[in-house]
Amino acid sequence: MSTEPLPMQVLLFQHLKTLIPVHISMVDEMSSLLNISPDSAYRRIRGEKPISLEETKIICEHFHLSMDQFLHSQSDSVLFTSPPSLSKPNPFESWLDNLLRQLQFLKSQEKKHLYWLLKDIPMM
Structure with a gap:
């Protein structure tokens, strides 16, 4: 071994x-x-x-x-994540927490590129 x-x-x-x-x-x-x-x-x-x-x-x-x-895949793969559930007690706070985690993940990557596509900011 x-x-x-x-x-x-x-x-x-x-x-x-x-x-x-x-x-x-x-x-x-x-x-x-x-x-x-x-x-x-x-x-x-x-x-x-x-x-x-x-x-x-x-x-x-x-x-x-x-x-x-x-x-360390050499493919041109793209990772998608779904938004957090809006049925949580504080949906906007959950959305912001999720956004922060995603941006921290992006920051930790060697090659960074962000495409942002959304229709509306999820607020209730």
């Missing part, structure tokens, strides 16, 4: 560190989310043990991430 860190996996966990509040332990979050021991979580975070495709799926779904950003 190779002892070199896994680049995609290391990038994933580096990105997750920016998403998890500082008062929450990355190790505790991963061990709880993946139902693994803290030691196993440490090995995955450091890239010593590969995360499975299923674990990657769980992480991406939980944090609303696309694996595309970590695969």
Whole structure:
């Protein structure tokens, strides 16, 4: 088994560190989310043990991430996201939070380009 860190996996966990509040332990979050021991979580975070495709799926779904950003795909793919539900208690605030997350994601990318298409700003 190779002892070199896994680049995609290391990038994933580096990105997750920016998403998890500082008062929450990355190790505790991963061990709880993946139902693994803290030691196993440490090995995955450091890239010593590969995360499975299923674990990657769980992480991406939980944090609303696309694996595309970590695969360094050379395709001209475009990622679309749907707006948050307008049935939430504060739909405009939810929309702004979602917008902020998307812009933070865009800022973290090496090549940035934003196309914005909307008919109306969702307000209730």
